[in-house]
Amino acid sequence: xxxxxxxxxxxxxxxxxxxxxxxxxxxxxxxxxxxxxxxxxxxxxxxxxxxxxxxxxxxxxxxxxxxxxxxxxxxxxxxxxxxxxxxxxxxxxxxxxxxxxxxxxxxxxxxxxxxxxxxxxxxxxxxxxxxxxxx
Amino acid sequence: xxxxxxxxxxxxxxxxxxxxxxxxxxxxxxxxxxxxxxxxxxxxxxxxxxxxxxxxxxxxxxxxxxxxxxxxxxxxxxxxxxxxxxxxxxxxxxxxxxxxxxxxxxxxxxxxxxxxxxxxxxxxxxxxxxxxxxxxxxxxxxxxxxx
Numbered sequence: 001x002x003x004x005x006x007x008x009x010x011x012x013x014x015x016x017x018x019x020x021x022x023x024x025x026x027x028x029x030x031x032x033x034x035x036x037x038x039x040x041x042x043x044x045x046x047x048x049x050x051x052x053x054x055x056x057x058x059x060x061x062x063x064x065x066x067x068x069x070x071x072x073x074x075x076x077x078x079x080x081x082x083x084x085x086x087x088x089x090x091x092x093x094x095x096x097x098x099x100x101x102x103x104x105x106x107x108x109x110x111x112x113x114x115x116x117x118x119x120x121x122x123x124x125x126x127x128x129x130x131x132x133x134x135x
Numbered sequence: 136x137x138x139x140x141x142x143x144x145x146x147x148x149x150x151x152x153x154x155x156x157x158x159x160x161x162x163x164x165x166x167x168x169x170x171x172x173x174x175x176x177x178x179x180x181x182x183x184x185x186x187x188x189x190x191x192x193x194x195x196x197x198x199x200x201x202x203x204x205x206x207x208x209x210x211x212x213x214x215x216x217x218x219x220x221x222x223x224x225x226x227x228x229x230x231x232x233x234x235x236x237x238x239x240x241x242x243x244x245x246x247x248x249x250x251x252x253x254x255x256x257x258x259x260x261x262x263x264x265x266x267x268x269x270x271x272x273x274x275x276x277x278x279x280x281x282x
Contacts (some may be wrong), residue, residue: 002273003233008265053275055238057230058164064266065166087230 005061006049009071011080014041015095018085039083042124044097046075048108051118057097062115074111075104097122101130109134138256139195140183143205145214148175149230152219173217178235179208179261182243186253196253208242232262236270244272 016039017031027035032041048071050062078087084095089103105120123129150173151165160265163171168174182205184193212222224238240258247255261267 001237001270002275003236004269004271005233006267006269049269054231054233057155059151059231059234061233061268063164 001054003061004051007049010045011076012043013079013082013084014039015084019094045123047121049119051116070111097124097130101132105132140181141201145210146177147218148173149218160211167244176262181259182255183257184255185268232268236260236268237265240270
């Protein structure tokens with residue numbers, strides 16, 4: 001029996017969408033108010049989905065306490081109340097939520113082993129969300 | 136092919152306990168979910184079926200019919216019950232959200248298929264707005280858990 005277990009976490013962070021590869025005018029055109037010079041923030045809601053067999057002793061795909069601990073250490077402690085643009089992950093790529101979704105997937109994919117991360121879904125606002133399943 | 140989802144809610148109590156373990160190990164693994172008098176949740180169940188719209192009605196399934204199937208096969212058994220004490224599958228299986236997704240699938244798979252137009256595609260069950268489990272009927276050859 002392969003089941004999928006999902007837990008949602010929230011963190012608050014600021015970012016600014018800007019790339020040195022474009023002129024200031026092109027940045028403004030591309031990113032609009034997301035390019036405002038001092039940045040802005042979101043309450044990000046991150047859904048972490050783990051796939052796997054249901055352990056016959058616990059009835060669980062993964063123990064939520066284990067999952068909470070890994071996400072807190074690897075993601076929340078790193079990003080909560082931080083400026084994403086200053087994180088080394090975004091030194092050479094724009095801190096769009098697309099890129100954030102991929103980076104969080106890659107961090108947790110390794111950190112959760114031997115459990116299998118299936119999907120990261122991030123809500124930047126209640127109307128914008130992004131998903132990545134590793135391919 | 137169309138995916139169509141019907142949502143339903145129910146309230147139930149449960150606790151997590153493996154009778155083969157000591158009390159200490161149960162609390163170590165399950166934490167406060169092991170408190171023996173149980174606790175409760177407002178569950179949200181999403182039942183997703185897949186199929187092709189009927190050329191005459193335009194329906195994959197009649198949603199009223201699907202609502203009644205969920206009521207008859209799941210809600211009438213789970214709603215306002217203590218899962219450990221009153222629902223047969225949890226006499227032996229631990230009523231985790233994962234196991235609930237699997238057993239609800241087992242309760243609904245044949246009734247949904249019997250209508251002829253659709254098949255069950257996914258069960259998603261929310262224990263809280265931030266915790267949910269899904270089962271899509273995928274079998275795993277290496278480990279059988281929930282039966």
